[in-house]
Amino acid sequence: MTLKLFIGNKTYSSWSLRGWLACKQSGLLFEEAVVPLYDEAWDKRREGDEFAPSQGKVPILWDSEIVVWDSLAIVEYLNEKTDGTLFWPADEAARAMARSMAAEMHSSFAALRREHGMNIRQIYPPRQPSEAVVAEINRIMELWAQARARFGTGGDFLFGEFGAVDIMFAPVVTRFITYSLPVARFAHAYIQAVIAHPFMQDWIAGAQAEDWVIEKFEAPVEA
Known part of the structure; x- marks a missing residue:
């Protein structure tokens, strides 16, 4: 049976991006179901059986009767x-660092998430971020620099080849833009590599094609 992944709006849903990139990286066939977030039908829709295990959150992946939620x-x-073979570095030390970085991304950086929500369709003029951000x-620059210096010589990504840790940081890359x-000067090449990745280009194209606007995720544009 083909995998089925439920995701939110591609413009705004950072966790959905991670789950979707993971499915693309796996190379396995999967069906994508985009669920508009916070529209008038959202509260009722999230009560459906397909969302019950995750309490209405996306992404959620179904593999026949197996269900997996959380990116x-x-x-x-x-x-x-x-x-x-596709997600983590083969080297034991690199793999340990990559897993630690992915877990830190998963559990940390609350100020960046709160104050700079993902919005792929916009590029805002620079504003001084808060001290917390x-x-x-x-901290993100420190992690990226360590990964690139120690294990990134084999390619353009944090551990050389595109993998799980890049998937976890991909929404942060979009926020920086x-x-x-x-960001540090060295980080620009990595940011561009992530954005230019074919999977990211596919996601961005999908976001640009959406017609949903969720006002609470739209930051004001300064004159």
């Missing part, structure tokens, strides 16, 4: 289904 769990499930950006946030 990092989806990554690990698909890693197991593909013999552990600056501290989180600095959308809000013109200050």
Whole structure:
């Protein structure tokens, strides 16, 4: 049976992006079901049986009767289904670092998430971010620099080849672009590599084709 992935609006749903990239990275066939978030039917729609295990949250992946929710769990499930060869570095030390970085991304950076929600259709003029966001950006730069210096020589991504840790940071990359946030000079090449990846280009095209506008996720544009 083909996998079925329920995701939210591609413009705004950062966790959906991670689950979707994981499915693309797996190379497995999957059916994509986009569920408009926060429209007039959202509350009723999220009560459906397909969302019950995740309490109405996306992404949620169904594999026949098996259900997996939460982006990092989806990554690990698909890693197991593909013999552990597509998501994490082969080197033990690199793999340990990549898993630690992915887990930190999963659980941290609350200020960046709260103050700079994902909005792929917009690019806003630079504004001074809060001290909390600056501290989180600095931490992300530190992680990226360490990964690139230690394990990134084999390609354009954090551990050389595109993998799970890049999937977890992909929505952050879009935030840096959308809000013109200050990043270290070395990071620009990595940001461009992520955005240029064919999977990301497919997602961005899907976001651009959407006609939904969720006002609470639209930041004001300064003159």
